[in-house]
Each structure stands twice: as structure tokens, then as C-alpha cells.
Amino acid sequence: MTVIGWIQAIVFFLLVLALTKPIGSYMFRVFDGQKTWLSPLLRPVERLIYRIGGVREDEEMTWYAYAFAMLAFSVVSFAYLYVLLRTQKWLPFNPQHFDNMTPDLAFNTAISFTTNTNWQFYSGENALSYLSQMAGLAWHNFVSAGVGIAIAVAVVRGVARTSVKTLGNFWVDLTRCCLYVLLPISIVVGLYFVAAGMPQNLHAYQDAVSIEGFKQTLTGGPMASQEVIKELGTNGGGFVNANSASPNENPTALTNLVELVLIFLLGAGLTYTYGKMVKDTRQGWAIFTAMAILFFAGFMLAYWAEAQGNPLVHAMGVAGGNMEGKECRFGISASALFATVTTDTSCGAVNSWHDSFMPLGGLVPLVNMQLGEIVFGGVGSGLYGMIVFVVLTVFIAGLMVGRTPEYLGKKIERREVQFAILAALVTPVLCLVPTAVAAIIPPGLATLNNGGPHGFSEILYAFTSTNANNGSAFGGLGPNLFYNIVTGTNMMFGRFAVAIPALALAGALAGKTSVPEGPGTFTTHSGIFVALLIGVIVIVGALTFLPADSLGPIVEHLLLLQGNTY
Amino acid sequence: MIKHLGTSLRMTIVSIVLLGLIYPLAMTAIAQVAFPKQANGSLVTVNGKVVGSWIVGQLWSKPQYFQGRPSAAGKGYDPTNTGGTNYGATSKKLIDSTKATIATLEKQNPDASGPPPMDLVTSSASGIDPDISPDAAYWEAPRVAKARKMSIAAVNALVAQHVQGRTFGFLGEPHVNVLELNLALDGLKTD
Structure with a gap:
């Protein structure tokens, strides 16, 4: 580890910290229906969208109406993407004449982008038309992020409101998020990305012959416009297979920093929005603090492990940290930072291959996802995942002192805890059961790229990532019918089986009356609460996943020290 | 549910036009004028x-x-x-x-x-x-x-x-x- 490597991470974090309040207050105004400085320009467009969509702006929805609207939109957008991928050959903007996707791969990809996962069993640069990229995947990057933030806003309204049945209007939240938040940032940063060197064109690939006579086909496409929303919406699906490691998607160390900030931006901002909505910004900062501590813990371990390097390569006389699957312009610190950030959130973009990380370096992204991606988190999903943990923490704290727990004036009772537990149990069940099955049946083992414990880690990572809607991979694992179908359904449950209980929890909270704060009220913005919250997150995660992680990265680390290879 | 499906369909179409076509195509047009070298690889x-x-x-x-x-x-x-x-x-x-x-x-x-x-x-x-x-x-x-x-x-x-x-x-x-x-x-x- 070097001082400069740490400065890079600290400057990155300070940038996120500085942007949290401005973007958070802006989002508060957007979701509160207030005027913003963009309103004169965007309000007419917003009205037009409602008129075409048949949306009544002032209509409030109960939690189940909200959930139904969200599910209906997801079903339609899934079906649309499936059809697009199956017919791209006959549609415009396909200068490379790519064929239609196979049914199982199209199923997997369509679910993957509908659920904001962006798990990719294909390579964009040799499989997808520009139309599929722009109007299929990049469009999904906008709306699936919008859906995530809409759910989070609805959940927060549930915490903030008293004695009502409704949580807002799904269509309005979705539209305002895309129009006022995602689109303006995408336009501005997208143009910077082009200036910095990312391609943005529609023509066919360019053939080149080097001065030495080496023949090469240079790829192109509308990359910059997709790159920006890929990070901002914590989607993570690369235009090309190498994702943000490709110099086309991430040409310089500065674009790398901007991408990192984009990934954390909205998740961090939402903690401030949350504080504003519950009328106590200290609550938002308490959550922010817990997230920040978990972020630095992850980065420290990943950076340390990668900087140590591979002892088996050192034995050949070559010195230095682990550069397998990393890019020269980024180096070790920026790669470890990216791996931490992309899995703290549900992004899943990569600028280096996690599969080729050191065992303990690869453990960090794995654990980040297993904890539920609540460190700033996926746009929206991170905040509502964190609120579930807050409810559990308040409940456990209440048990410790033997009084009815309350959070922000709401009594936390049986129903709330049931929904919270349900949401918290989905991830472990959906991750560990398929992993165990895949590890013992032939189709599960057929497409591994590594042997020994690392092969097991590839399977574990795949189900952890798909179920947490992350989308990063131990990329050696190849697709087959088994993985296409099982990871596909896994992504679907991973999204909706957390979102729906979270909405139900919000619905239950919204209906409650407010109890005045008393001397015995547990303060939820103190250092003690932050420590307790981190404790609950780590204990729930560790109790559930430690056995599986031991069989993968941890045992691999010990065997590596003994010089074993597979 | 039926009502939501109808709204979903209309909202899908209008957002595809705006975010899936107008946005990337306009970005391409601006990029080709402002930064033609980078935009073309x-x-x-x-x-x-x-x-x-x-x-x-x-x-x-x-x-x-x-x-x-x-x-x-x-x-x-x-x-x-x-x-x-x-x-x-x-x-x-x-x-x-x-x-x-x-x-x-x-x-x-x-x-x-x-x-x-x-x-x-x-x-x-x-x-x-x-x-x-x-x-x-x-x-x-x-x-x-x-x-x-x-x-x-x-x-x-x-x-x-x-x-x-x-x-x-x-x-x-x-x-x-x-x-x-x-x-x-x-x-x-x-x-």
C-alpha cells in the first residue's frame, strides 16, 4: 500500500461527502413535488409524459397498489427487452449484422437489466446491435434505476408519514427521477466522457493495420451516453465485455474517478434526502456514517491483499502487487477501490477482474454483496435495504432493554419485524441454496474456469451477485442453459422478494400514529446507534455466510500460502 | 392490475422514445460536432x-x-x-x-x-x-x-x-x- 494510493481513496470519499447534501436536497425537492431550477424546462415534458401515459399526477397509491404498478411495469419492460434481443437482426442500427440472441440467453439478459442487475453472459461488442444497446439496455439502465429510487422514496414516506394508507404515486416518482435526476446528469457527464476519449458514434467497426502489420478491428458505438447511466444508475452492464476496464469505456484515471463518484452519488445523496423527508437530517447522517465505516473497512482489506501480490509469482523472481486482470493506467489502488465501490452498491461495473484478485481481495466484493449492498447501495435499493437493517437494530436494542422498540416515533411491532426479517432472509436463502446445488451437479460444474476452492468461489460469487442484483462476476464462469435459467430466476427473486416486503413494511409504518419522544426513547442518530447498526449488519452477514466463504476464498488463501495450485 | 398494465405499456413507449432514442441520438449528434476525434474512436x-x-x-x-x-x-x-x-x-x-x-x-x-x-x-x-x-x-x-x-x-x-x-x-x-x-x-x- 502507498500513501498516494490512500490519498486517491480519501479524495474520492471527500468528493462524495461534499456532493451528498446538494444532490440530497435536490432529490428531496424533486420527490416532494417542489419546483427546481430545471422545472421551467422539464415541467412541460413531464406533463406531456403523464398525458401520453394516462397518469393522474395527484393520485396517491397504497403500498400494494404501488407494488402492483412497479410489478406491471417490470413485466412489460422485461417482455419488451426479450423481444428486442430476439429480433435485433431485422431492426435498424445493426451495422455489424449481429444475429438474434438465443432464447435462454435473451431471457437471462432481459431479467438482468429489468432488475438493475446487469449480469452479462454475453459480450456486447460481438453480440448486440446499437439499437439493443441504446433503446434496450441503456433505456433499462434509466428506468430500472428510476424504479429502485421510486421504491426507496415510497419506503421513506412510509417511515415519515403518520396515520395514512398511501405512499405516493409510482409513475410520478419514476418519471420525476428519470427526468429531473438521471437525464440532466447523464447529458452533462456523458459529454465530458466523450471529450475524455469515449467513443460516441453509430458507424460500423473500423479496420486498422498497425505500422508493424498487425490487423485489428476497432469497435465503436454510442458508448459514452450509455457509460454514464451505467454508473449513475448503479446498473453496471458494460457496452463491451471488459466493461470499465476497457479503455473505450474508461480511458483515463480521471474518467475512472468520475465513474466512481457517479456510482456512489445517488446512494449517498439519498441518505440526506431521507433525513430531510423524516425532518431530522441527523438520522440520514447516522446512516451515512455507518455506510462510510463499512466502505473504508472493505477498501482497506482489498487494497492490502492486492498490494501484497501473489507469492507464487514472487517465487519466479518478479516483484510487486497483483496486476493480473488489472490495467496499467489505474494500477492497484484504483482497481481495489473500484471493486469495493461497485459491490458496496449494486453497480457491478468492473475496471479489473475480481476473479483474478488475491483470495482475500476477492473476498471483499463477495462480502459486500452478501451484506446486502447497503453501503450507499444500489440507487434506492441500498437505502431501503438499510432501513430494513435499521428496523432490526431498533428491535434488537429494544429487546436488550426490555421495552417496545420505536423508530422516529413509530412503535416497531410484530408485523414490521416480520416484514424486515422476510426481506433480510431472502438474500441468504437465494444465494446459498442454488450454490450448494450447483456445486454437486454436473451442469453446475461444467463451465468453471478455475479448479479447487476458487472454482467453488466462482459459483458462490455468481449466485451472490445475481441475487444481490449486482452483476459483477468472477468472470471465468461461463454460461450454459442451467446458469442462464437459474441465475435469471435468482435475479428476479433477489429484486422483488426484497422490494415487496420493504414496501409492505412501509405501508405498515405509514398507518401508525406517532408516539411522542420520552426519556426512555433510544436515540437513532448517536454513535452508539451507528455502532449497533454496523454490529447487526456484520453479525447477520457473518452468521449466514461465513461457512460458505470459508470453503471458498478463506481456504484458498490458506492453501495459497502453502503453495498449492489447481 | 389490468389498468397498471395499460399504463405500463404507454409509459414504456414514451420513455423509450425519450431515453432510448432521443437521448443517445442527440448525444451522438452533439459529440460528432463538438468532439469528432474522440467520438470516432x-x-x-x-x-x-x-x-x-x-x-x-x-x-x-x-x-x-x-x-x-x-x-x-x-x-x-x-x-x-x-x-x-x-x-x-x-x-x-x-x-x-x-x-x-x-x-x-x-x-x-x-x-x-x-x-x-x-x-x-x-x-x-x-x-x-x-x-x-x-x-x-x-x-x-x-x-x-x-x-x-x-x-x-x-x-x-x-x-x-x-x-x-x-x-x-x-x-x-x-x-x-x-x-x-x-x-x-x-x-x-x-x-
């Missing part, structure tokens, strides 16, 4: 012919040119098949191929000082990494100098001219663009 042309892209690495095999890192993209440096080896730290394939790479490098560079630097024996993430570390360039310099009958000092001076430091002094790592260096060695002017 930062192509490098010599005497009217495209010889590569500034941001995409190439395979170099002749001794008089600097070589890039090992590549797992297709048959090597194939931008239509980007990616890395995805071998883990305990992979036997990784260890065997690294050993072979070191042996080849040491055979090609008998005058180099010490073992090769880490980035020259490890595959990049994209498979089209356009850069090598300054250490790697200096390590290869004796071979290039010999093949070109230049002094090592002259080659080293050229490398030093082309080292790109960390952005703002702390972002990323210092690196050298291989294509830029090789064009400079040949004294070629780009169009």
Missing part, C-alpha cells in the same frame, strides 16, 4: 491509413518495437473479444503461463536488467491495455536499442519523454502509451 492515421487507436493496445512482435502486456482478448489484442484470463491466484494455468511468459521475455531481452516487471508478465483486464509501466519500458529499452542500433541512453530519453504521470499527482499510476512510443521511434508523423 481516437483513430491514429499515418499517410491517410488508419494504423490503430490511441486508446487501444496492439500486438507488437518485432524486436525494434516496444511490446505491450500479455493479452487474453481473442487471439491477442482483439477489441471485438475484450477480457482477461480470469485465472485465480491458485490457478495452475496462471502459474504455468506466467512462467512461460517470463522465459520468453528473458530470451528476447538478454541484456535487460533483472527479472521483468510485474505488468509485463500479467495479462491486462481489457486485453487491449494500451499502456505499460515506465519500469517495463526501461526494461525493454536495451532490446529496442540493439535492434535499432541506437544507444540505450537515447531510447531511455525517448521513454522518459513519453511517460504520463499520475493525473493531478495522485490519480492512477504512471504509464507509457506503447503506440505513441513506437511511432516516435519510427519518427512517424500522424495526420
Whole structure:
């Protein structure tokens, strides 16, 4: 580890910290229906969208109406993407004449982008038309992020409101998020990305012959416009297979920093929005603090492990940290930072291959996802995942002192805890059961790229990532019918089986009356609460996943020290 | 539910038009006017012919040119098949191929000082990494100098001219663009 490597991470974090309040207050105004400085320009467009969509702006929805609207939109957008991928050959903007996707791969990809996962069993640069990229995947990057933030806003309204049945209007939240938040940032940063060197064109690939006579086909496409929303919406699906490691998607160390900030931006901002909505910004900062501590813990371990390097390569006389699957312009610190950030959130973009990380370096992204991606988190999903943990923490704290727990004036009772537990149990069940099955049946083992414990880690990572809607991979694992179908359904449950209980929890909270704060009220913005919250997150995660992680990265680390290879 | 499906369908169509078509196409139009070079892939042309892209690495095999890192993209440096080896730290394939790479490098560079630097024996993430570390360039310099009958000092001076430091002094790592260096060695002017 070097001082400069740490400065890079600290400057990155300070940038996120500085942007949290401005973007958070802006989002508060957007979701509160207030005027913003963009309103004169965007309000007419917003009205037009409602008129075409048949949306009544002032209509409030109960939690189940909200959930139904969200599910209906997801079903339609899934079906649309499936059809697009199956017919791209006959549609415009396909200068490379790519064929239609196979049914199982199209199923997997369509679910993957509908659920904001962006798990990719294909390579964009040799499989997808520009139309599929722009109007299929990049469009999904906008709306699936919008859906995530809409759910989070609805959940927060549930915490903030008293004695009502409704949580807002799904269509309005979705539209305002895309129009006022995602689109303006995408336009501005997208143009910077082009200036910095990312391609943005529609023509066919360019053939080149080097001065030495080496023949090469240079790829192109509308990359910059997709790159920006890929990070901002914590989607993570690369235009090309190498994702943000490709110099086309991430040409310089500065674009790398901007991408990192984009990934954390909205998740961090939402903690401030949350504080504003519950009328106590200290609550938002308490959550922010817990997230920040978990972020630095992850980065420290990943950076340390990668900087140590591979002892088996050192034995050949070559010195230095682990550069397998990393890019020269980024180096070790920026790669470890990216791996931490992309899995703290549900992004899943990569600028280096996690599969080729050191065992303990690869453990960090794995654990980040297993904890539920609540460190700033996926746009929206991170905040509502964190609120579930807050409810559990308040409940456990209440048990410790033997009084009815309350959070922000709401009594936390049986129903709330049931929904919270349900949401918290989905991830472990959906991750560990398929992993165990895949590890013992032939189709599960057929497409591994590594042997020994690392092969097991590839399977574990795949189900952890798909179920947490992350989308990063131990990329050696190849697709087959088994993985296409099982990871596909896994992504679907991973999204909706957390979102729906979270909405139900919000619905239950919204209906409650407010109890005045008393001397015995547990303060939820103190250092003690932050420590307790981190404790609950780590204990729930560790109790559930430690056995599986031991069989993968941890045992691999010990065997590596003994010089074993597979 | 039926009502929601109808709204979903209409909202899907209107958002595809706005976010899936108007946004990327308008961005493309602006980019083509404002930043045409970058938007079209930062192509490098010599005497009217495209010889590569500034941001995409190439395979170099002749001794008089600097070589890039090992590549797992297709048959090597194939931008239509980007990616890395995805071998883990305990992979036997990784260890065997690294050993072979070191042996080849040491055979090609008998005058180099010490073992090769880490980035020259490890595959990049994209498979089209356009850069090598300054250490790697200096390590290869004796071979290039010999093949070109230049002094090592002259080659080293050229490398030093082309080292790109960390952005703002702390972002990323210092690196050298291989294509830029090789064009400079040949004294070629780009169009």
C-alpha cells in the first residue's frame, strides 16, 4: 500500500461527502413535488409524459397498489427487452449484422437489466446491435434505476408519514427521477466522457493495420451516453465485455474517478434526502456514517491483499502487487477501490477482474454483496435495504432493554419485524441454496474456469451477485442453459422478494400514529446507534455466510500460502 | 392490475422514445460536432491509413518495437473479444503461463536488467491495455536499442519523454502509451 494510493481513496470519499447534501436536497425537492431550477424546462415534458401515459399526477397509491404498478411495469419492460434481443437482426442500427440472441440467453439478459442487475453472459461488442444497446439496455439502465429510487422514496414516506394508507404515486416518482435526476446528469457527464476519449458514434467497426502489420478491428458505438447511466444508475452492464476496464469505456484515471463518484452519488445523496423527508437530517447522517465505516473497512482489506501480490509469482523472481486482470493506467489502488465501490452498491461495473484478485481481495466484493449492498447501495435499493437493517437494530436494542422498540416515533411491532426479517432472509436463502446445488451437479460444474476452492468461489460469487442484483462476476464462469435459467430466476427473486416486503413494511409504518419522544426513547442518530447498526449488519452477514466463504476464498488463501495450485 | 398494465405499456413507449432514442441520438449528434476525434474512436492515421487507436493496445512482435502486456482478448489484442484470463491466484494455468511468459521475455531481452516487471508478465483486464509501466519500458529499452542500433541512453530519453504521470499527482499510476512510443521511434508523423 502507498500513501498516494490512500490519498486517491480519501479524495474520492471527500468528493462524495461534499456532493451528498446538494444532490440530497435536490432529490428531496424533486420527490416532494417542489419546483427546481430545471422545472421551467422539464415541467412541460413531464406533463406531456403523464398525458401520453394516462397518469393522474395527484393520485396517491397504497403500498400494494404501488407494488402492483412497479410489478406491471417490470413485466412489460422485461417482455419488451426479450423481444428486442430476439429480433435485433431485422431492426435498424445493426451495422455489424449481429444475429438474434438465443432464447435462454435473451431471457437471462432481459431479467438482468429489468432488475438493475446487469449480469452479462454475453459480450456486447460481438453480440448486440446499437439499437439493443441504446433503446434496450441503456433505456433499462434509466428506468430500472428510476424504479429502485421510486421504491426507496415510497419506503421513506412510509417511515415519515403518520396515520395514512398511501405512499405516493409510482409513475410520478419514476418519471420525476428519470427526468429531473438521471437525464440532466447523464447529458452533462456523458459529454465530458466523450471529450475524455469515449467513443460516441453509430458507424460500423473500423479496420486498422498497425505500422508493424498487425490487423485489428476497432469497435465503436454510442458508448459514452450509455457509460454514464451505467454508473449513475448503479446498473453496471458494460457496452463491451471488459466493461470499465476497457479503455473505450474508461480511458483515463480521471474518467475512472468520475465513474466512481457517479456510482456512489445517488446512494449517498439519498441518505440526506431521507433525513430531510423524516425532518431530522441527523438520522440520514447516522446512516451515512455507518455506510462510510463499512466502505473504508472493505477498501482497506482489498487494497492490502492486492498490494501484497501473489507469492507464487514472487517465487519466479518478479516483484510487486497483483496486476493480473488489472490495467496499467489505474494500477492497484484504483482497481481495489473500484471493486469495493461497485459491490458496496449494486453497480457491478468492473475496471479489473475480481476473479483474478488475491483470495482475500476477492473476498471483499463477495462480502459486500452478501451484506446486502447497503453501503450507499444500489440507487434506492441500498437505502431501503438499510432501513430494513435499521428496523432490526431498533428491535434488537429494544429487546436488550426490555421495552417496545420505536423508530422516529413509530412503535416497531410484530408485523414490521416480520416484514424486515422476510426481506433480510431472502438474500441468504437465494444465494446459498442454488450454490450448494450447483456445486454437486454436473451442469453446475461444467463451465468453471478455475479448479479447487476458487472454482467453488466462482459459483458462490455468481449466485451472490445475481441475487444481490449486482452483476459483477468472477468472470471465468461461463454460461450454459442451467446458469442462464437459474441465475435469471435468482435475479428476479433477489429484486422483488426484497422490494415487496420493504414496501409492505412501509405501508405498515405509514398507518401508525406517532408516539411522542420520552426519556426512555433510544436515540437513532448517536454513535452508539451507528455502532449497533454496523454490529447487526456484520453479525447477520457473518452468521449466514461465513461457512460458505470459508470453503471458498478463506481456504484458498490458506492453501495459497502453502503453495498449492489447481 | 389490468389498468397498471395499460399504463405500463404507454409509459414504456414514451420513455423509450425519450431515453432510448432521443437521448443517445442527440448525444451522438452533439459529440460528432463538438468532439469528432474522440467520438470516432481516437483513430491514429499515418499517410491517410488508419494504423490503430490511441486508446487501444496492439500486438507488437518485432524486436525494434516496444511490446505491450500479455493479452487474453481473442487471439491477442482483439477489441471485438475484450477480457482477461480470469485465472485465480491458485490457478495452475496462471502459474504455468506466467512462467512461460517470463522465459520468453528473458530470451528476447538478454541484456535487460533483472527479472521483468510485474505488468509485463500479467495479462491486462481489457486485453487491449494500451499502456505499460515506465519500469517495463526501461526494461525493454536495451532490446529496442540493439535492434535499432541506437544507444540505450537515447531510447531511455525517448521513454522518459513519453511517460504520463499520475493525473493531478495522485490519480492512477504512471504509464507509457506503447503506440505513441513506437511511432516516435519510427519518427512517424500522424495526420
